[in-house]
Amino acid sequence: MTQLSTVEETRAFGRRLAEVLRAGDLVLLTGPLGAGKTAMAQGIGAGLGVTDDVTSPTFVIARVHKAPVPMVHVDAYRLGGRLELDDLDLDASLEDAVTVVEWGEGLAEQLSDAYLQVRIERRDDDTRVVELIPHGGDWERRIG
Structure with a gap:
């Protein structure tokens, strides 16, 4: 476990994590509201070479960011279940991009046999674990 004190440290952690990611990877970002899931996604995007702004895709549900290894950024918060996730047809782009899903626990695991869960917990002093x-x-x- 890693402790992060600032939003910038969260983004920096995401940039370092991106170094081990490759096309076809599924990353689930889990944690409560305000934990830093979008900041983590921003760091991952920066590490992959995304040049446009990585913002929470809450209202568009999914956003594709062009990069040497593209990133598909999904916010599953408003999805009603697995059928709505299936309707996004994410598996069509899964092999060609790193897919990062916020709020995907219990929904997005079905997209791949192997995935990385990044659990972010926010402590009372605003540090993140x-x-x-x-x-x-x-x-x-x-x-490892």
């Missing part, structure tokens, strides 16, 4: 939880594939080796 980040835990990387590998699920299948070679995640253990890559983040």
